Amino acid sequence: MGSKNRILLGYLHSIVLHFHRNMFKSKKLYLTRKKSNKISIEHPNQARFIEEHNFQILLDNTIASCHYKEDGVKNFITVYEEEYFVYGISINNFRNELTTIFKPSTRQLTKCKDTMTFLDKKEKSDFEEYLKN
Numbered sequence: 001m002g003s004k005n006r007i008l009l010g011y012l013h014s015i016v017l018h019f020h021r022n023m024f025k026s027k028k029l030y031l032t033r034k035k036s037n038k039i040s041i042e043h044p045n046q047a048r049f050i051e052e053h054n055f056q057i058l059l060d061n062t063i064a065s066c067h068y069k070e071d072g073v074k075n076f077i078t079v080y081e082e083e084y085f086v087y088g089i090s091i092n093n094f095r096n097e098l099t100t101i102f103k104p105s106t107r108q109l110t111k112c113k114d115t116m117t118f119l120d121k122k123e124k125s126d127f128e129e130y131l132k133n
Contacts, residue, residue, distance in 0.1 A: 005034075006031070006097075008028060009055040010055050010056035011027045011028060012096070015062075016059075016065075023091055025095060026096060029059065029096045029098060030096065031050065035098065043103075045103070046102060058080060059078075061080055063118060063123035064124075065117050065119075066086075066113075066117070073090055074088065077109070077127075083103060084103070085103055087099075087102075088100045109131060110131060113127075
């Protein structure tokens with residue numbers, strides 16, 4: 001548990017920091033309690049990563065970044081147990097904060113595909129195979 005209404009979720013992986021230089025102010029990723037409550041209501045299945053303190057698993061399994069909707073938010077695609085998740089990090093604040101986490105539909109992933117930057121070429125081929133099925 002962090003201080004001042006913040007929960008420490010984990011640390012950004014070095015490959016993410018390599019591909020997005022000078023974007024993040026630190027390696028630490030936080031979440032506000034208010035946002036945590038909102039995620040647990042709207043996305044209860046994904047909230048288990050926050051509640052069980054396992055969010056670092058998602059951070060370590062990040063495969064790509066993409067521009068989805070908002071400016072000031074960088075979205076990342078991660079894979080865990082053959083399921084894809086999207087989480088967003090706000091880059092406008094003084095610290096890195098999680099904005100959302102959800103399990104996207106294939107249509108949402110296809111929409112995001114054009115702006116994706118893959119961190120590994122093997123992951124790109126696995127992702128394209130997933131979209132075909």
